[in-house]
Amino acid sequence: MSAVALLKNQMQRWSRRDAQGRSFGPDISHQTILYLEDITVSFDGFKALNALTLYINVGELRCIIGPNGAGKTTMMDVITGKTRPDSGSAWFGQTINLLEMNEPEIAQAGIGRKFQKPTVFEQHSVFENLELAMSGRKSVWPNLHARLSAQQRENIDRVLETIGLQGHRQRRAGALSHGQKQWLEIGMLLMQDPQLLLVDEPVAGMTPQETERTAELLTSLAGERSVVVVEHDMVFVRSIAKTVTVLHEGSVLAEGSMDEVQNNPKVKEVYLGE
Numbered sequence: 001m002s003a004v005a006l007l008k009n010q011m012q013r014w015s016r017r018d019a020q021g022r023s024f025g026p027d028i029s030h031q032t033i034l035y036l037e038d039i040t041v042s043f044d045g046f047k048a049l050n051a052l053t054l055y056i057n058v059g060e061l062r063c064i065i066g067p068n069g070a071g072k073t074t075m076m077d078v079i080t081g082k083t084r085p086d087s088g089s090a091w092f093g094q095t096i097n098l099l100e101m102n103e104p105e106i107a108q109a110g111i112g113r114k115f116q117k118p119t120v121f122e123q124h125s126v127f128e129n130l131e132l133a134m135s136g137r138k139s140v141w142p143n144l145h146a147r148l149s150a151q152q153r154e155n156i157d158r159v160l161e162t163i164g165l166q167g168h169r170q171r172r173a174g175a176l177s178h179g180q181k182q183w184l185e186i187g188m189l190l191m192q193d194p195q196l197l198l199v200d201e202p203v204a205g206m207t208p209q210e211t212e213r214t215a216e217l218l219t220s221l222a223g224e225r226s227v228v229v230v231e232h233d234m235v236f237v238r239s240i241a242k243t244v245t246v247l248h249e250g251s252v253l254a255e256g257s258m259d260e261v262q263n264n265p266k267v268k269e270v271y272l273g274e
């Protein structure tokens, strides 16, 4: 890509403007990409989230840990519009009220979510999976082999390189290992260029080598975007974590460096009591 094209591409990304030039991305002028305040979610009177307050900074890699049932997945459901809270507020940057949007609108605004089970198109090649995930191409299955622009090709190549699957571009996705499928799915999310990426238990079922590679991948993604990782594997969390948030019974129990939270008496009690 030429320097000018690169710059133009960057500017479009930062401003996230639609074809009419209207801005639709988050206003991150206060360096905070996500504000969750006093979020409560009840299921039949049981509070899965209980006045949860949490902030995520622009470009940070945040790990969320906590025992089973702490509310980690429910928190992601709230951010992505899958679950509506009973009360509280959720803002994407300064101006985007997530509680007024549905799931596709939230994805379009720049929040990508990776579920635990990979959902790639097994019959299609790695390259085609990324092509299908490209903004606006999902609805055009018959046009799968329509000509891609040079820029679209470059975007796919860049993502292939990021997820380490350059050498597998023509392979059927169904033939990939579990770890490679997970990376491909992360790649599919990257095709949408999310500013905030939510990943729920990414290394479950991975080999130690795949786990290590995933740590590198998620670390490399932060900075350019914000990444929130929920994970039970403490060795993995320790290897990537800067700030760790511990959830317990739907609220934040502790927040800090891995060492700080692991030495926190309240955290010790919760984990020992499991």
Ligand SMILES: Nc1ncnc2c1ncn2[C@@H]1O[C@H](COP(=O)(O)OP(=O)(O)OP(=O)(O)O)[C@@H](O)[C@H]1O
Pocket: 043, 047, 048, 066, 067, 068, 069, 070, 071, 072, 073, 074, 075
């Ligand atoms: N749709 C639902 N209906 C009823 N209860 C639910 C629903 N979704 C979640 N819960 C309950 O809310 C609590 C929080 O669940 P959640 O899945 O958010 O926990 P988690 O922290 O992701 O746990 P895990 O580490 O096991 O994935 C649990 O007690 C769960 O049973």
Ligand SMILES: [Mg+2]
Pocket: 072, 073, 074
């Ligand atoms: Mg969960």
